[in-house]
Amino acid sequence: MSSAAASLKPFTSAFSYTIRAICFLHITHSYIYEFTETRGESMLPTLAAENDYVHAIKKYKDGKGCQIGDCIVAAKPTDPSHRVCKRITGMPGDYILIDPSLNAIREGTDLDEPFESYIQVPDGHVWVTGDNLSHSLDSRTYNSIPMGLIKGKIVAANDFNKPFWNGSLTNILGFRWIKNIYVEESNDN
């Protein structure tokens, strides 16, 4: 009986190591850090349409510590198994325009029309838009998203389309920091 148990030992111990390693990676991936590819033109020119890999920090899960102007990864409300990368352009309580980029150039419409429709972002939700307003399916279509769907904040990206050495050490494989673009306007007028 003990010899049968002894012959099983390498299998059980390999299984035990494997399961521990997989779970460790899974927990790191969920709670700490994720490096993943993005596809799509909705975040041009910040993120390339393909082969751009983002570094996402999971400390910002559920929108903790997220601010207006941050780039986030979230689950799509109508398809939570898919992720989207968007920028937060409205925090809870803000009054924002639904779509100021809408070109209301149709006969008989007021040029001011896109600048008239306001919405107040509800508690616990954020308004997200892609940086490429012309080609992005975002809150302008599916309304603000609950912060519970936010998976992490994008802090940097590597563009694998770029060559490995791009002139400096901080630019290996097209590395760049993805910054918060909410800035104060200087009153020059």
Place this chain on the structure above:
Amino acid sequence: MAPPTPIQSREEVLRGKKCLTMVDNKKGKCTLTSITQFQCRFENSYEGEYICLPFKRLFEECSGIRIEVTDRFTNNDK
């Protein structure tokens, strides 16, 4: 889906903001801030080349309340 929220007009929003800032008269200081996004179109779809034009959105932050104040002159110098 977000909770049901009504669409408000610019006048309603600015009127509401006036009431709030009147109550909070000591802190009448407002900051003007902006986020610049883009509108991109493809020039040469074979090469995947595109041109992006910046689109600025202006916000006014008064005593903790943020209101978007983009209008048709923000990205149009006329």
Place this chain on the structure above:
Amino acid sequence: MAKVNSFKIAFITLSWIPVMMTFNNNVCYVANIKGSSMRPTLNPNDNEISNDWVLLWKFGCQKSYNLHRDDIILFKAPSDPSTVYCKRIKGIQYDTIKTKAPYPRETVTIPRNHLWVEGDNVFHSIDSNKFGPISSGLVIGKAVKVIWPPSRWGTDLKESLGRGNVVTINPDLS
């Protein structure tokens, strides 16, 4: 020699923590139910000490084929992701629901991968009639069995004691 051994034991113990965490997050866990919005199905007494504990099944809980009408789910509140609500699913994707005050419209059609949730305690529940349909991405797990107190082990969680006839047009039947 003894020091190396205790390091080794500590390391091995620590290395099992991610496995436990993965199990708790992705397979099943237990949850303590607070509040009276699911009365009388859950927490039928006012006593804090006798709050129900349920077995929370997490595996595949966000997939639409696993979420059925009359399931009891726990989910992140839309108004505050750090709060967890426990309610019963009354409508699934594509159903048309007859709403109740304070919802501003009489009927609403539920979008893809969204759910309409209501508490069994009709008079004392903050649910979809306030915040609208919720994305299944907010679901944390399904309550399948009451595990504490032992006197409530036999509770049938499938018996819905809330509003009936909530769904007006059921696409499966047409």
